[in-house]
Amino acid sequence: MAFNFGPAAGAAAAPNPAGAFGGFGTANTSAGSTFSFSAPTNTGAGGLFSATQNKGFGFGTGFGTGTGLGTGLGTGLGFGAFSTQQQQQQPTLGSLFSQPAQAPAQSNQLINTASALSAPTLLGDERDAILAKWNQLQAFWGTGKGYFNNSIAPVEFSQENPFCRFKAVGYSCMSNNKDEDGLVALVFNKKEAEIRSQQQQLVESVHKILGSNQTLTVNVEGVKTMPDDQTEVVIYVVERSPNGTSRRVPSTTLYAHFEQANVKNQLQQLGVTLIMARTELSPAQVKQLLQSPPAGVDPIIWEQAKVDNPDPEKLIPVPMVGFKELLRRLKVQDQMTKQHQTRLDIISEDISELQKNQTTTMAKIAQYKRKLMDLSHRTLQVLIKQEIQRKSGYAIQADEEQLRVQLDTIQCELNAPTQFKGRLNELMSQIRMQNHFGAVRSEERYYIDADLLREIKQHLKQQQEGLSHLISIVKDDLEDIKLIEHGLNESIPIRGGVFS
Numbered sequence: 001m002a003f004n005f006g007p008a009a010g011a012a013a014a015p016n017p018a019g020a021f022g023g024f025g026t027a028n029t030s031a032g033s034t035f036s037f038s039a040p041t042n043t044g045a046g047g048l049f050s051a052t053q054n055k056g057f058g059f060g061t062g063f064g065t066g067t068g069l070g071t072g073l074g075t076g077l078g079f080g081a082f083s084t085q086q087q088q089q090q091p092t093l094g095s096l097f098s099q100p101a102q103a104p105a106q107s108n109q110l111i112n113t114a115s116a117l118s119a120p121t122l123l124g125d126e127r128d129a130i131l132a133k134w135n136q137l138q139a140f141w142g143t144g145k146g147y148f149n150n151s152i153a154p155v156e157f158s159q160e161n162p163f164c165r166f167k168a169v170g171y172s173c174m175s176n177n178k179d180e181d182g183l184v185a186l187v188f189n190k191k192e193a194e195i196r197s198q199q200q201q202l203v204e205s206v207h208k209i210l211g212s213n214q215t216l217t218v219n220v221e222g223v224k225t226m227p228d229d230q231t232e233v234v235i236y237v238v239e240r241s242p243n244g245t246s247r248r249v250p251s252t253t254l255y256a257h258f259e260q261a262n263v264k265n266q267l268q269q270l271g272v273t274l275i276m277a278r279t280e281l282s283p284a285q286v287k288q289l290l291q292s293p294p295a296g297v298d299p300i301i302w303e304q305a306k307v308d309n310p311d312p313e314k315l316i317p318v319p320m321v322g323f324k325e326l327l328r329r330l331k332v333q334d335q336m337t338k339q340h341q342t343r344l345d346i347i348s349e350d351i352s353e354l355q356k357n358q359t360t361t362m363a364k365i366a367q368y369k370r371k372l373m374d375l376s377h378r379t380l381q382v383l384i385k386q387e388i389q390r391k392s393g394y395a396i397q398a399d400e401e402q403l404r405v406q407l408d409t410i411q412c413e414l415n416a417p418t419q420f421k422g423r424l425n426e427l428m429s430q431i432r433m434q435n436h437f438g439a440v441r442s443e444e445r446y447y448i449d450a451d452l453l454r455e456i457k458q459h460l461k462q463q464q465e466g467l468s469h470l471i472s473i474v475k476d477d478l479e480d481i482k483l484i485e486h487g488l489n490e491s492i493p494i495r496g497g498v499f500s
Contacts, residue, residue: 109155113139116146116155117163139163142322159321160296166322167296169305170329171315175280182236182248183221183278184255188271192225195233199223202270206235209266210257215240216249225339227331234278251277286316294319 115121116135120128131147135157138144142159159166177183188195195202199220207218221234237249255277257263267275281289293302297319305317320326396404414421448456 112148112152112155113146113161116148120146120148122147122150136163140165142166162296162298164296164321168320168326169297169301169317170320171305171309172318173314174286174316175278176314177251177278177280179250179252179279180248181278182238182251182254183234184236184251184258185274185276185278186233186235186267186272187226187274187276188231188233189229189273190231190271191229192223192231195223195231202233203235205270209263210237225335227328227335230273251279281316289316296321 116132117139118132120131120135122128122131135146135148135155138146138157139161140163142157142161142164144157146155146157148155158164203218203220207216210216210218217238217240219236219238221236223234224232226232237254238246239249240246255275258267258275264275290306293299302317306312309315309317320329413419416422
């Protein structure tokens with residue numbers, strides 16, 4: 001069952017189809033990044049995750065070279081018999097998950113690697129120790145050949161060897177799409193603007209590749225920009241039956257059809273560089289993925305990565321080998337950051353527009369309240385006049401007389417000097433006096449800016465220091481004058497004795 005994960009640089013990664021696990025199946029050498037489980041093969045320094053040791057499963061060339069489960073699930077599209085095909089897929093899953101028996105080859109590989117790194121016997125003198133250090137350096141780099149014996153071929157050092165230092169473990173999000181959703185991602189080597197402008201032609205081209213079947217309809221689920229001027233288009237195909245019902249073609253079936261040689265060549269002519277089936281992992285697949293460390297990854301580091309997983313339900317540890325993979329994940333992260341920033345800018349603009357609308361709405365509400373109050377007063381006046389005209393010529397009724405008496409009583413209480421009117425007048429006079437005094441005081445008050453006040457303080461401080469220095473100089477001069485006077489007073493009698 002195919003699956004793909006968006007990569008994340010660091011501990012938690014945002015979904016990204018470009019750096020996804022393509023799935024379980026035959027590795028593909030097209031550009032992209034997919035994690036594939038297949039028989040381990042030695043691809044040399046060019047591959048990022050080619051298996052050099054039998055860990056139960058191998059990594060294809062890079063996160064994106066394996067394109068997912070589906071190559072062994074049938075080669076025909078066969079939309080009319082999906083249930084039959086899925087029943088026939090069960091043995092294929094078992095064969096894909098079976099571990100290849102290559103223990104002797106792996107053992108010889110380990111022995112040769114150990115000999116090249118520790119005790120080469122190529123020259124038979126002290127130069128073998130230098131060669132061992134050189135082989136160790138190449139193993140750390142993850143590239144080159146390690147010569148150790150004249151009769152045995154040299155060891156190929158790739159970045160998947162256990163001694164390579166340029167590797168780490170990150171986390172990628174697991175897809176949560178069902179196989180029934182029928183989502184398949186096509187990565188085009190074109191910009192998003194070009195894809196969107198030619199979206200209808202693209203849909204028609206894919207429909208032609210599917211055989212121009214009138215019962216099939218190609219739909220675009222989403223278009224997303226990817227690094228290096230690439231664009232991901234997620235599609236699904238809807239199949240209509242003669243009885244009027246419709247359903248989506250499963251992802252694995254559609255992916256298997258796209259992986260056919262002739263169909264894949266037609267997609268490549270359209271600019272497709274990678275095909276991925278968007279399906280989730282089953283618990284058994286996740287367990288098998290986690291139980292054995294990938295090729296070249298230390299089991300202790302792999303176990304620690306599983307322990308440090310911040311969200312085991314959504315994230316899965318993935319190895320990052322080499323600077324090329326690190327650069328790819330960095331580009332993906334930058335791309336996602338730009339998309340998030342663009343979304344934040346759009347949200348910010350929407351918030352600003354909503355704030356403007358809220359301000360306008362509040363002003364209109366206040367205006368309508370004033371208008372409502374004015375209309376209420378006018379309506380009350382009209383009702384009063386109508387009531388007066390209606391009651392004209394009639395005698396005052398008992399309830400009206402009672403109401404008039406109550407109003408007169410209230411009026412008398414208000415007009416009494418010691419009652420409410422007098423108190424109100426006193427309060428009004430106090431308010432006027434306070435306003436008058438406040439106006440007078442406000443005219444006399446003045447304020448100084450804080451910066452200007454600091455400058456004034458600094459200037460006065462300098463003036464004070466200058467005066468203090470001047471006073472100290474004057475005091476010193478006075479002491480000198482006193483000393484001179486004292487010396488003169490002492491020399492006058494001596495001079496008088498001499499000249500007498």
